[in-house]
Amino acid sequence: MARILVTGMSGAGKTTLLEELRRRGHHTVDTDEPGWDDGMGQWDEARITRLLDEHETVVVSGTVENQGKFYDRFAHVVLLSAPLDVLLDRVRTRTNNPYGRTDQDRAEISGYVATVEPLLRRGASLELDGTRPVTELADIVEGLLVDP
Numbered sequence: 244m245a246r247i248l249v250t251g252m253s254g255a256g257k258t259t260l261l262e263e264l265r266r267r268g269h270h271t272v273d274t275d276e277p278g279w280d281d282g283m284g285q286w287d288e289a290r291i292t293r294l295l296d297e298h299e300t301v302v303v304s305g306t307v308e309n310q311g312k313f314y315d316r317f318a319h320v321v322l323l324s325a326p327l328d329v330l331l332d333r334v335r336t337r338t339n340n341p342y343g344r345t346d347q348d349r350a351e352i353s354g355y356v357a358t359v360e361p362l363l364r365r366g367a368s369l370e371l372d373g374t375r376p377v378t379e380l381a382d383i384v385e386g387l388l389v390d391p
Contacts, residue, residue, distance in 0.1 A: 244300035245318035245388050250310065250363050253343055253352050254330035255323040256373040256380070257304040263381040264302050269388065274305030275340070285309040300388060306359070311366055319387050322367035325374050327356050 249257050261271040272279070272294060274286060281287050285308050294301065295316045303317075314320055325333075330352060334343020342348055364370060369387075371380055 246295060246298070246300065246316060247302045247384060247387055248310065248313070248317045248320045249302060249304040249323055249384065250306045250320060250367070251323035251373065252306065252325075252330055252356055252360055253340075254333035254337070255325050256333075256377065257306075257323055258339060259377050260323065260380050260384065261302060261304050263377045264384060267381065267385065269302055269385070270298060270300060271302045271304070274303060274307065279305070280307060286313070288312070302384060302388070306363065314366055319368045320366055321384065321387070322360075322363050322370040323373045323380070324360065324364075324370055325372070327353060329374055330356065 249260060251257055258273055258275065261273050265271045274280065274291075279287060279290060286305065288309065291303075291313060294303070295313065331343075331349050334340075334349065334352065337343065343352060371383060373380070
């Protein structure tokens, strides 16, 4: 069994993928949910450390400045990516997260695709196309959980 981090830009499908994995019975943690960050764009390191200490098998999702400090705690760092136009369309129309609905948010996402996504790509052990059906993506991640 393994710990897996799913990272990527807003709109790539991280939350949808985690929901599918959770539906299949896997332990998942979406660090976009309240309490996982320090309010300044970084994970609460003590809380993340406790999570990883307590769970040998978990799929964590998030994209924060200090996530690289934890890469050695994950069997896989999976970058979920999609073309910019897909990301922007998804964040504009999603109902489960308000981020991305404003022009300012979408401009920020465009900037992150150019500056942050290449850094995520360098740290990833696997990149998956977030435009694939969520069931296919979940099958791949599920395989990583059982055969790290």
